[in-house]
Amino acid sequence: MAGFGQFLSSPEVKLRIVTYRDAFQDAAKVESLFGEEYEKLSAVxxxxxxxxxxxxxxxxxxxxxxxxxxxxxxxxxxxxxxxPHPGIGYMVNSPWSNALVPEDAGGTGVPAFKDFEVVASGSKEEKVTGIKEII
Known part of the structure; x- marks a missing residue:
């Protein structure tokens, strides 16, 4: 029987995402875009x-x-x-962060790859989104 906690929603936090480059993640991408190492370094x-x-x-x-x-x-x-940097999350440049980049370029023609907002919530049951689901 499920407990009362199943009806409580996970807390949500608004975050500003800042993306960055990572040499180790880039090397893993060269080795295999669909490899475990690339996902481990990118989906974070x-x-x-x-x-x-x-x-x-x-x-x-x-x-x-x-x-x-x-x-x-x-x-x-x-x-x-x-x-301390509460409210700011850092993600490596990857298909996972790019999936969240706003389509509206604000008239500049350049999407906001480096700085955008998301809502985060905990998810103990869900698996990391696979790269094949994104691209």
Whole structure:
């Protein structure tokens, strides 16, 4: 029998996503775009400890990231940055972050690849979105 907790929704946190490049992830991409190593290094969001706590998750658990452009499930990791950055998540440039980039370029013709908003919620049951589901 399911408990009362099944009816409670997961806490949601608004995040501003900043993307970056990573040499190790780029090397894994060259080796195999569909490989486990590339997914392990790409389907990740780095969060401030305060945001991990707000989401009621543990490091390494999955989170759903969604906005009007898309939805992906990635693993959450503590960023380890010295300066606190609640409300800001860091994602490596990848199909997972690109799936969330707003289509509206604001008249500039250039999408906001480096800075966009999502709503994050914990997801203990969902698996990381596979690359074949994105591309």
């Amino acid at each position: 969001i780095l969060l401030d400890q305060k945001d991990i706590t707000k989401l009621s998750i543990k490091e390494g658990e999955t989170v759903i990231l969604k906005n009007s452009s898309g939805k992906v499930v990635v693993k959450a990791q503590k960023s380890g940055y010295e300066q």
